[in-house]
Amino acid sequence: MKTSSVELIILDLLSHEQAHLTAQEIYQQLKLRLPAVNPSTVYRALERMAHAGKISVSDMGRGAMVYEAVGGERHHHLVCQDCGAVMTIEDRPVNELFRYLEGRYHFEMITNHLILFGRCQNCQKVSESGRQ
């Protein structure tokens, strides 16, 4: 794999903020620095980087996959399906499950950014009191 200039900029974009960006958002940002870049180049670069484990790809309920640089502390998220709130959770309990499954099923886990959907405390209260 050649070190593509587009890849370098994408990594820079994703590293700066601890961002979860969609392909579209990345493309828009990228155009600011590389005005002539083609959309398909971006889609292909993201696919390549995800496959190489440089970035994670996750459905966070935003209608399109979001990408994040892999590197710092490993983490996961709880996403509220009602209000969209995103909570970040520690790796430990998730990691324990993963180690167990690896042993039990002789499977080597690659997933490194788990997204779980549900309802946050606030939205639970709302529907408890109000109608619905």
Added chain:
Amino acid sequence: MKTSSVELIILDLLSHEQAHLTAQEIYQQLKLRLPAVNPSTVYRALERMAHAGKISVSDMGRGAMVYEAVGGERHHHLVCQDCGAVMTIEDRPVNELFRYLEGRYHFEMITNHLILFGRCQNCQKVSESGRQ
């Protein structure tokens, strides 16, 4: 919510086989029974049904989300990123993690069909011996 005829057929499609079907696959099947159905009707029905908890939506690495009827035994999957093999795993250990997280974060879990990516035993062996 009106009982839409499209919804009924989709549920029937998804129930019959313990299928994980993409929107396109569902649309193609549906056309056999309802030749004049419009694609957007299918996409909208799927969105509605997912939101109502009637079906699960998951990325199983097939390039598009797959839908499955919710109802029988709750289960989850391990998907091999190399060969695409799909293993079905029991709910118990996953459920334990979920209950823990619910208590720890006052979060009510909705995710009911978890997909974890990794490498199956066979593909691990292959890359161990062969090159790469």
Added chain:
DNA sequence: ATTGAAAATGCAAGTATTTGCATTAAAATA
């Protein structure tokens, strides 16, 4: 420094998915 192979990019066409708005069908109400 040149040359050649392999990988990345651009471009254009194809496919998939979403969206706004008018119409139709279903449920609720009178």
Added chain:
DNA sequence: TATTTTAATGCAAATACTTGCATTTTCAAT
């Protein structure tokens, strides 16, 4: 049953994403 209300559908246009192929760039080997 007739009327009103609300949700589902069709249609067409817009947007998002993918793919095949020609060209350009990168890296490694002269």
